[in-house]
Amino acid sequence: MYILKAENIVKQFENHTALSEVSIKVEKGTIFGLLGPNGAGKTTFIRIINQITAPDSGSIRLFEEKLKPEHIRNIGYLPEERGLYKKMKTGEQILYFARLKGMKKNEAEKNMNMWLEKFGILSWRNKKLEELSKGMQQKIQFIITVIHKPELLIFDEPFSGFDPVNTDIIKKEILALKENGASVIFSTHNMSSVEEICDNIALINNSKKILDGKVSEIKDSRKNNIYEIIFEGNFNQFSASLTASYEIIEHIRKDGKSKLKIRILNNMSTNDLLSLMLKFGNIVSFRESVPSMHDIFIQTVKQNN
């Protein structure tokens, strides 16, 4: 079941195309990464889902229905450009936004207290927002995004402005929300967080979708049988005994150890390589070299430019 199904979305502005024929599907209960360099069209896409702007053409189905105004009550949106009323009291502010999303006052108050307590900032309820530290303001913004228990959450660069401790807290909360059945669209160019929490991704560049799929599958498809090995022993004898089935890509000798990158060719297995190496010394570490999302991102974008 797809919580969002966008097909062939086109959005044209005065002098440039923001989205051309972009199709994206988000499965219910998953975390979806919307990736792309600045200005690629991510924010425009998110604004279309939020019905802030309308696409020129293409169809969008949300919660298995045609897009309609009531849907926005069921979306929680954390924009990249954070902002709240500086002079308004924190508690009043959270309640105001919760009620704009259609919550009853009592219920909103209950949820707010639950979240404030969870983040340990209940005592800040009556402080004006400008009196809070930046990190705390971000937490308030996060609470405003999730307080009405939306089925779809959209986070645009959620970790910018957070220190590592708070980043971890928010990451855990996002995963917990997913456990409770929410679906998440996650727009970012912080690739390490994508690897950690996203199930699927789509990469948008210059208004076009250039890559999508499951994170694990994308990474697997980019593997090229390269292994990173740290080896203690006679490197020269070992390399002399290598057949044409192996290719040494990199060799660094340091502190009596060899750091190697070897590609295995011709249907040979890792075990073959290991048993060969054991004859010439000790293997300290052995692991498959998998391209990071970071590398895939840069590579794919470069290829398409």
Add this chain to the structure above:
Amino acid sequence: MNNIILIIQREYLTRVKKKSFIIMTVAGPILTAALFTAPVWFALTENNEVKTVMIYDGTGHYKDAFEDSETLKFKFTDIQNAEERKKTFKSSGCDAMLTISGENNDKFVLYSEKVPDINIKEKLTNKIERFLEAENYKKLGIDKNKIDSAKVSVSLSTKILTSKGEKVGSAELPIAVGFISAFIIYMFIFMYGVQVMKGVIEEKTNRVVEILISSVKPYQLMAGKIAGIAAVALTQFVLWAILTAFITGIAYLYIGPEIIPQGQNLPAGEITTLNPASSLSNITTAILNFDWLNMFLIFLIYFTGGYLLYSSLFAAIGSAADNETDTQQFMLPVTIPLILAIVAAQGIIKNPESASAFWMSIIPFTSPIIMPLRFALGKYETWELVLSVVLLFSTFFAIVWLAAKIYRVGILMYGKKVSYGELLKWLRYK
């Protein structure tokens, strides 16, 4: 709809709770009351400082014209040399020096070391005029006392003939009411229209707008803001009216008893012609007879209509700007009709049925100021009033529709210097 009410509430409460609102609410009436009472107070406590004037009379003719009074003393000099005389004046400590070298106007010169004192100038002019007049009377063989006793003072009591008979009416009261209404409407449109604009810019620069419009439609946000601030304006107005009346009342209670005995101290002969008691009761009846209810209704209609029309324009301007300095180019054309109207109002008081008065009370951008004025003066036709109101509100709906289109695009547009051409494009966006 529910969301609009939430927005109105927030806009209203955050503004009414602000310190600046409370200060303005208290300070405004105090200032207004001061404006009403200060002239009376100043008149009662005149300046008692003694001034000395040095006189050089080259003609020898004016010796008797300058008699010392309690606040003005004279010191005569006969130094012939002009330069030497000026030097002596400077070291004499006198406040001014008058030199007379002939009969013509340009022969009277008043010297002073700083800015000439207007009081001294007026008193000296008066003394010379009286002195020369008395001489003329003598030459013509007229007894001045006879002329003085022949003078009379008349006060017309004004009455209005209505279908129900005649009633006491004042010619000055409608002018005052009309002009004050026009001015209040002008002031509130400006003050609170700009508040709407600032509110929009604030939400833009704070980037709150991004979250807001993922919950509400832009037109709801704009409508809620305009209505919420309108409620603030009305609250402020009502509080001002009540407080001003209250403070002025108290001030007159303190000063009042001092004015009335002065009137009674007039010589017996003058009381018969002046009769302050009856003219005072005339004013009171005129005030009571004035059509306050309809005036208030008209005031409210134009107050609301004018505010709504202009604040939607201000909202559109705010949405097209990133900060207040960016708004200048759009502010000017919007404020010109307003300023034009308040300037023209002063002429229209005298000529309420002129062509310019007619057009300015029909055109929606000036009618909120001019029509209440003409209504107060009673110089209008019913069809003009109806046409004016209909035009005002239909223009408001048209403007709101256009402003909402600009607003919708503008609030999400950052870091772009917007031109008029750009605004036209926004109107055509889907």
